[in-house]
Each structure stands twice: as C-alpha cells, then as structure tokens.
Amino acid sequence: METGTGKSKVIFKKLSQPLWGYGQLDHVSTAAETDLYARAFIFRNEKQTIALLNLECCIIAHQLKQRVVQEFNEKHPNSGISMDNLMLCAQHTHSAPGGFSPFPFFTISTQGFRQDVFDSYKNACVDALTKAHKDIEPCKIYLNADQFEPGADVAFNRSLDAYNSNPDVTPLDDT
Numbered sequence: 001m002e003t004g005t006g007k008s009k010v011i012f013k014k015l016s017q018p019l020w021g022y023g024q025l026d027h028v029s030t031a032a033e034t035d036l037y038a039r040a041f042i043f044r045n046e047k048q049t050i051a052l053l054n055l056e057c058c059i060i061a062h063q064l065k066q067r068v069v070q071e072f073n074e075k076h077p078n079s080g081i082s083m084d085n086l087m088l089c090a091q092h093t094h095s096a097p098g099g100f101s102p103f104p105f106f107t108i109s110t111q112g113f114r115q116d117v118f119d120s121y122k123n124a125c126v127d128a129l130t131k132a133h134k135d136i137e138p139c140k141i142y143l144n145a146d147q148f149e150p151g152a153d154v155a156f157n158r159s160l161d162a163y164n165s166n167p168d169v170t171p172l173d174d175t
Contacts, residue, residue: 001043001044001045001138001139001140001141002043002044002045002136002137002138002139003041003042003043003044003136003137003139003141004040004041004042004131004132004133004134004135004136004137005039005040005041005042005131005132005135006039006040006127006128006129006130006131006132006133006134006135007037007038007039007040007128007131008037008038008040008123008124008125008127008128008131009035009036009037009124010035010036010037010038010055010056010057010120010121010123010124011120011123011124012032012097012116012117012120013116013120014116015029015030015031015032016028016029016030017029017097017099017114017117018097018098018099018109018110018111018114019094019095019096019097019098019110020057020058020059020094020096020097020098020099020109020110023108023109024109025109025111027109029097036055036056036057036096036124037056037124037128038053038054038055038056038121038124038125038127038128039053039054039128040052040053040054040125040128040129040131040132041053041132042081042129042132042133042136043141044080044136048080048085049079049080049081049085050085050087051081051085051086051087051129051132052086052087052089053068053086053087053088053089053125053128053129054089054090054091055088055089055090055091055121055124055125056090056091056093056096057090057091057093057096057097057098057100057121058090058092058093058094058096058098059090059092059101059106060088060089060090061100061101061102061103061106061118063101063102063118064088064100064101064118064121064122064125065083065086065088066083067118067122068086068088068122068125068126068129069081069082069083069086071122071126072126072129072130072133075126075130076130076133079133081129081133088125097110097114097117097120098110098114098117099111099112099113099114099117099118100113100114100117100118100121101113160172
C-alpha cells in the first residue's frame with residue numbers, strides 16, 4: 001500500500017466576495033479571518049487508486065470536480081485519478097465565497113456565476129492533489145473499532161458554552 005497527502009491554500013484574487021450564506025445578497029466578505037484549504041489523500045495498491053479531496057467551501061459542483069480531474073490528469077496523465085475514484089467533499093461552510101456552480105439556483109445569493117471563485121477552488125484542489133501525488137510512499141494502514149460504554153458522556157457536537165447558552169437546558173460543566 002502507498003499513500004500521499006497534500007494541502008493547498010485557496011487563494012482568491014480579491015477579498016470582497018459574495019459568501020454562500022443563507023441566501024442573503026448582502027452577505028459579502030470584507031476580510032479573511034481564517035484561510036481556506038483543499039486537503040488531498042491518495043491511496044494506492046497494486047489493483048487500484050482512490051483519492052479523497054476535502055475542500056473548505058459550501059458545496060461541490062459537479063463541473064468543479066470535472067475540471068479538477070481534467071487539469072490534474074493533464075499534468076499527471078498516468079496518475080490513475082478519474083471521476084470514478086476521486087471523492088471531492090465540501091467542508092460545508094456558509095462563510096466561504098460562493099457562485100462557482102453553473103446552476104442558477106446555486107448562484108442567486110452570489111448574483112451569478114463567479115469564474116474567479118471557481119478558478120480559486122479548482123487551483124487549490126489541483127495543487128493539493130499534485131502535492132499528494134508527489135508525496136506517495138509505502139505505508140501500512142490500520143483500522144480499529146471500539147465502543148463507548150453505555151451512558152458514557154460523549155458525542156457533543158457543539159462547544160459547551162454554546163450548548164449552555166440555550167435557554168431550555170440545564171447548564172453542564174466541563175468536568
């Protein structure tokens with residue numbers, strides 16, 4: 001088994017971008033509080049190649065995945081990466097630029113398609129995959145499974161402060 005990893009920052013040409021946030025036309029960025037990234041993982045054995053690519057954006061447009069595969073394979077024609085074995089996933093944040101889907105419904109809040117946003121996401125994805133492709137080396141992958149005891153105090157999916165701010169709950173402490 002071989003694996004490679006890659007990470008690439010999404011670089012936008014301008015800071016002021018319509019965000020994909022809750023259908024509000026005035027939801028526009030004015031600054032970047034945190035960077036957005038594409039992260040790639042390639043797994044390969046003698047029989048197959050599988051690639052996972054996570055992009056910090058709201059959704060994945062099929063056309064974005066097509067262009068990522070096309071451009072990556074133009075640079076690395078024998079990589080084995082295809083539409084069938086690349087899983088391109090969105091982190092799903094409404095605080096990232098939108099407008100990169102060609103479908104009008106998905107561009108209402110961004111007032112149309114934004115080629116520069118599309119290209120920024122595509123370039124980061126291709127770069128992350130390229131880094132993962134160049135990073136491939138032999139490895140061993142292990143899988144483990146376990147269970148929590150019944151009644152274990154786990155599985156919070158929110159910060160404790162946010163949970164305790166709800167008016168209808170008995171506040172919990174972090175001990």
